[in-house]
Amino acid sequence: MKKIKLLLCLFMLTTLCGCSNSNKNESSKTLNAAMFWISTSLDPTNNYDGWVLSRIGVGETLLKLNEKYEVEPSLAKSYEQIDDTTWKLTLKDHITFSNGNKVTGENVKACLERAFEKNTRAIDYFDLNHVEADKQDVYLYLNKSSGAILNNLCEPLFTIYDASQSEEDIAKHPLCTGPFVVDDFVSEKTIDTSKNKKYYDGKAKLDHVHFSQVADSDARVLALQSGEVDLANTIDYSSLKLFRNNKDYQVLEVLGPRTNVIYMNNETTFLSDLTIRKALSYSVDRKSIVKLIGGKEATGLYSSALPYGNVSNGYSLDLKEANRLLDEAGYVDTNKDGIREKDGQEIILNYYESADHGSADANIIAQSMQSEAKKIGIKIKLNQVENANDIKAAGTFDLCSANDSSAPTGDPETFIQQRYLSTGSSNTGRYKNVNLDNLIQQFSTIYDLKQRQQLAIQASEMILDDAANIYVSYVPLNTVTSSKVKGAICHPVDYYMITKDIDLK
Structure with a gap:
């Protein structure tokens, strides 16, 4: 291959x-x-x-x-x-x-x-x-x-x-x-x-x-x-070492508003359960992933490069807490095959991933997610596709990867409106929260920059409380040129x- x-x-x-x-x-x-x-x-x-x-x-x-x-x-x-x-x-x-x-x-x-x-x-x-x-x-x-x-x-x-x-x-x-x-x-x-x-x-x-x-x-x-x-842009992190400290090239990097995210379909049998979404959020080894693909560990929806990117309730790797949540909710491995079940149904999730923005990061994230989820008794089946857009639109997935700019114009409103409003035009995760809807609606009447930023933090923390999706890493942009x-x-x-x-x- x-x-x-x-x-x-x-x-x-x-x-x-x-x-x-x-x-x-x-x-x-x-x-x-x-x-x-x-x-x-x-x-x-x-x-x-x-x-x-x-x-x-x-x-x-x-x-x-x-x-x-x-x-x-x-x-x-x-x-x-x-x-x-x-x-x-x-x-x-x-x-x-x-x-x-x-x-x-x-x-x-x-x-x-x-x-x-x-x-x-x-x-x-x-x-x-x-x-x-x-x-x-x-x-x-x-x-x-x-x-x-x-x-x-x-x-x-x-x-x-x-x-x-x-x-x-x-x-x-x-x-x-x-x-x-x-x-x-x-x-x-x-x-x-x-x-x-x-x-x-x-x-x-x-x-x-x-x-x-x-x-x-x-x-x-x-x-x-x-x-x-x-000149070329979006070189994978693992290859940048070929050009760093090399007089024949220059490497330009900056942390921008992009986030590697795993969308969870909030309408599927298992992921409609907050307990499973939280358990998966605690199972992601963000530190190890970042060592492989670069960037920074994500804590929430908005990149830490943005003035509204700092939140107080992000998730970090905690397999003990993930297992505790699942145990208390009655998800147990009765037949000892390593997969938890409830009411006779095993937790098996379909994860779709495709190369995004010319990078192989999505595959690294997916494999890590699969490995860590196994440790909490959840089986993830990986499906590599050339383009996941049709699958996202149809909602025929449990998990899917994306590299999204959470603030493509520097302002927090449009992205959260598209992705997280119950009626949003690109609500990939089928997430619905009336309180968040009301919060998002406030953006249109607020012009003060500091107030808009505070509203974005409040909204991001509300989404984290619901473990709506999984935020993995903040993506550095790069351009490599000859000297x-x-x-x-x-x-x-x-x-x-x-x-x-x-x-x-």
Whole structure:
């Protein structure tokens, strides 16, 4: 199996060589980058494709996040809250799309309207009634107040582009405002970009960037070592030692808002029981897992990198407590086969896992979970699948793995609303708590940052009391480059990657 994997890696490398070499010439600076995922399109309104458009330095939004998750101006120079449901944003006056057309309020209006028309996820960020434009001013009229709207306008779903293009052109060659423009796009394979000569904030230092999708982490490692790529992200922790303290490479790392989580289906026969959910939460050996995959041991929903990531009631490894809970609840191993049962039914759980964000972490977590659960009399069957999304949507699982950004726009509201509200659009664990629902609803009317953070901590602790899901580790982001790359970044918000300042020396 290992040999087959290596052959596949080498094949991908060969393909990568062919693609990248054709874009190089002696008179231009071309960076070759390996990404774990290239989207099916570059239309920012399609699924999460806007994240790729942002990562490659093409797409930009009205506002942006700095490394402290604070909102800063981007295409908009200012914003103002008119009343609870009305916001005004004023655009910078000198910005053009890469075709030279000026960015106006009407352009922004068209992009926002199209986002809400095309992507059901948009309403999770704010409930838009309508948009009005007056020259460089944009007015957003909401159906209800939103304390997170400024952060959420940073989401690449709300990228600003020339929406007068055809649907086909938006999908393959969107005209945006970033330091680079799209020259060529092959779905889920490659993207070629070049310097945007119309960029408003200084010229990019590179002439071209060639991106290749290399889904396997080992293949990205080989591509770096062979010199076929100059930059790759999301290298598995176990492989980073190959590049650390090596003068030929630089390793950039930052702890961001991502969390390795095991979703528990709260509606299944056994996991509807709080006792079993708590016992499983106590059975996870987070310390050993982190030694293998890096990062920090998770205590709750939100990463400790966030100002609202500290909770007082997280779980740590305690097999004695896990066994005590199960004993007291009447789950016993009557036939001495190592599996507890109740009313004649053995506790056997189906766990689905798939590689997530180009990493093998999910498999390491799953195997550890299986091993530790056995010590408390629970049998876990592991099922490796290429994509667990359909299984999650159908609810045909007991446990499933995920690598989730619990604050994709730096604010706590949207994720907890999607995942933990009883009627949430992505409530994978089928978790329901009326008290939590009421707490989540309070976010929309609170604008004070400290109050929002305190509300997030309160909500996270309520979820932990219910052992709704299992939080394993907080995930560090990484980017590895050759030593000739200068100005590369590893931003905690992982839809920022290529900037005008990255260079090759």
